[in-house]
Amino acid sequence: MEEAAAWLAALDAGSATREEFEAWRAVDSRRAVAFAQVADAFEQIERLRTVHDPLPEPRRLGPVRLNRRNLLRGGVVAGGIAIAGGFAMQAAAREHAETGVGERRTVVLEDGTRVSLNTDTRISWRIKGETRSLWLDQGEIALNVRALAGPPLRLSANGMRFDLEPGAFNARREPETVALLVLKGTASAENRAVRVGALAQAIGRDISVHPAEAVAIDRARSWQNGQLVFEGESLDFVVAEFNRYLDDKLVVADPRLSRIRLGGRFTNTDPTELLKALDASFGIRAKRGESGAIMLSAS
Structure with a gap:
């Protein structure tokens, strides 16, 4: 368990590579189990930390409760709890920011890097000395990385690491x-x-x-202005993109409509113009259900 904790700390700090970690884990299946247990305990405490994030935010996601059953899940007993407590101190050294559904927010890191958060996004970061680390825990961000002497900014997401030199980037x-x-x-x-x-x-x-593709670059820039851009994508894709920004979701009630393709530029938090276009061009009607969802069906 302690060895697994050391690997998690090394990966978190960027002092170990994924290849080194995979080589260590492949030796014995018990190592993979131990690592999963320690990582799970760390994730639970990390989520508790974000609930008490002191950064001001217009809206917050629902609270995440930490209980003894969750902490002990997977066999993380006394020794694992002590290890997780150590990681909680490490997690507390990170700063955090997040957005709710339909919100955007920009934060400036201590090194001058500007990070714009798209809808339903969560990030954490640690700037200490020459070490600059940013974690994309959920969602989408746009970054303007400042030029500084020293190593690049390290972005981590889904177990993948990217080293960012000064410039502009979009990560999802x-x-x-x-x-x-x-x-x-x-x-x-x-x-x-x-x-x-x-x-x-x-x-x-x-x-x-x-x-x-040109449309991908256009989309990466447009969401920062509150817009969604489509160029001949299926209705399923359009609905999925819109639903990232909506509390009341769009639902394609008739599967045959999913094959329809359309393009245009729309305000991402208000589907009114999209619904008008669907009605005018394809005869697709929108009706709000009892749950608040907007049902799309052929007229």
Whole structure:
């Protein structure tokens, strides 16, 4: 358990590589179990820490409760609790910021880096000496990284690490993937260069780097102005993107409508113009259900 805790601390601090960690974990299956237990305890305490985040925020996500059952889940007993307590002190050294659904917020880190948070996003960071670390725990961010002497800013998300040189970037984390778009400057991911205009996409341990489509660059810039941009995407995709910003979700009631493709530029927190366009162009009617969801069906 202590050895697993040491690896978590090293990965968190950036002093160990994923290759080194995977080599250690592959030796014995019990190591993977121990690491998962320690990481789980750390995550529970980290979430408790964000509930008491002193940074002012217009809205907050629902509280996360920590109880003895959750802390002991997976066999993290007395020794594991002591280790997790040590990580709680380390987590307290991080700063945190988050947004609710439909909100945007910009924070300036101690090194001058500006981070804009999109809807339903959570980040944490630690700036200490020459070490600059940022964690994308959920959602999407735009970064303007300041030029400073010393190492690049390290961005971590979904177990993937990106080193960001001075420039402008957009990063989005999904449950199983993370994508980094370089708008200005350069970055590296797993020792692969990611240059301006390129998109790095990671699924698990696999990463691909390729030129970004023009619409992807447009989207990365447009959300900061409160807009969504589409160029011939399916209605399913459009609805999924809009729902990131809405408390009352859009629902495609008729599966046959999912194949419809459309384009346009819309205000991301208000689907009114989208609904008008769907009605005018495709005869799709919108009706609000009892739960508040907006049901889309053919007229």
